[in-house]
Amino acid sequence: MKRSIIDLWVGIFVAIGLASIAFLSLKVANLTPQSADKSYVLYAEFDNIGGLKVKAPVKAAGVLVGRVSSIELDPKNYMARVNLSIDSQYSFSQDTSAEILTAGLLGEQYVGLVQGGDPEDLKPGGRIALTSSALVLEQLIGKFMTSFAEGGAAKDDKQP
Amino acid sequence: MLETLLSPLRKLGHWVIEAIWRLGMISRFFVAILMNSGQSLLRFHLVIREMYFSGVLSLIIIVVSGLFVGMVLGLQGYTTLVRFGSADALGALVALSLLRELGPVLAALLFASRAGSAMTAEIGLMKATEQLDAMSVMAVNPVARVVAPRFWAGVLSMPILAALFNVMGIIGGYAVGVLMIGLDSGSYWSQMQANVDLHVDVVNGLIKSLFFGMAVTLIAVYEGFDATPTAAGVSAATTRTVVTSALVILALDFVLTAFMF
Structure with a gap:
């Protein structure tokens, strides 16, 4: 040939x-080619992040607006500091709240943002002050069990 | 009496020595190929010519079998996943199983039987018809002229074929999952995109196929070069290429998987 x-x-x-x-x-x-100028970083501090992982989605009203870029433990106050890289086309007000949610019962965990009412927007590098921690199923069951046991004990006290 | 006791042991010893000797020979042959590759990489058209025979001519079998493997994955994956109510994860299942395991391994097995056997037969026949000796007489090193271009062509072709196999498999899974069964097209792709990592899954799969390409072509050219120069010898060498390649691919796959994932 x-x-x-x-x-x-x-x-x-x-x-x-x-x-x-x-x-x-x-x-x-x-x-997706992500350049540094197309996203900015916000951070939030949580008491407990549960099973949140780096690269987990950040959603506002269910819409993907960014990703978790890094997670570290603050050595001073022992809170988990979660850095969020947010798409620069979205901006959030200063009283935005962040919570760690789970997709479905056994799904992956993600950060949900809820927009506040403050006219001032969070600047790049800003801190999301209002946070609520991940729901840890074991702790929840533990709490339920203790309250259940206490309730049972209270009943026993009353009967004689 | 003593002789009947000793002869099985002697056979065993002979077999082990033979196996180790072959392993040593193939390693030396590998080094010889690497030392003589400079010339074939300078005359790159030799490699391109061999890429035509080992790569381009394997396209059809890779495309067709990739498509069918993807379609089977789609069907089987759907019937299993739907029991757990997570049929939406079909895209992730198809993509991950192809990228991590099936793509590189099956493409390498097909490559060994399609291109590896042809390489062995060609080199073996060159040896049987004394073409290799004739080259040596003309001061042309047969390892540099015949073996090294085939080796590099195989090493370069294998990741391309594996990537194509993956793509065809994913398309086959799409055809069955979305077009035939009627899953949502958006969730097929988004589940896939959410679960596939570029470095961990895609790149590691291609690195795997690069190793498989090296192993298969090394075995193929070695068996050809080592074949007994008769018709029966060449046919035995071709069989050995396919069998040894298949075993080495599966064993190497286990080792690489243990290291990578």
Whole structure:
């Protein structure tokens, strides 16, 4: 076979390969080119983050507005400091509240933002002051069990 | 009496020595290929020519089998997931199983039987018809001229074929899950995108296939170069290529998976 035809076919072959890799990274792994100027960082401090992970979604009214960029423990007050990278097309008021929610009963955890009423917006690097921690199912069951036991004990006291 | 006792032991010893000797030979052969690759990478059209035979001609089988594997994954995955009420996770199931395991492994197995066996037969026949000896007489190093271009062509083709296999599988899963069963197209892709990580899943899968490409082509060219120069020898070498490649791919897959994930 002539060399030019072989070159053409191998060129097509490599192009198909590159297109496949591009498809896998863009469409399947959803690699969106994120530049630093298109998002800004806010942070929030929580008592307990439960099972929240880095890259977990940040949602406002159920709409994806950003991702958790890093999580660290504040060495001074022992609260979890969660950095949120927010898409720069959205801005939130100063009294925005953040809570850690779970998608479904066993789904992944995400940060939900609820817009407040303050006319001033949070600036990049700002702190979301109002936070509520993750609902830890074990703690909830534990609380339920203790209150149940106490209720039972109170009943026993009354009977004699 | 003593002889009947000793002869099985002697056979066992011979077999072990033979196996270790072959392992040593294949390692030396690998080093020889690497040392002689400079020339073939300079004359890159040799590699391109071999990429045509091992890569381009494997396209059809990779596309068709990728499509069918994806379709089967879609069907089987759906019937299992729907019992747990999470049929929406089908996209993630199809993509993760293809990217992490099935894509690289099945593409490598197909590559071994489609291109590896052809490589062994070609080199073995060149040896049987004394073409390799003729090259040596003309001061052309057969490892540099015949073996190294095939090796690099295989190593370069394998990740491309595996990536294509993954894409076709995901499309096959889409065809069954969304077009045939009627799942929501949006949740197919979004579940996939939420669960697939570029580095952990996509890149590691391609690194796997690069290793498989090296293993398969090394075995193929070695078996060809080592074949007994007769018709029966070449056919035995071709069989050995396919069998050994399949075993090595599966064993290597376990080792790589243990390291990567």
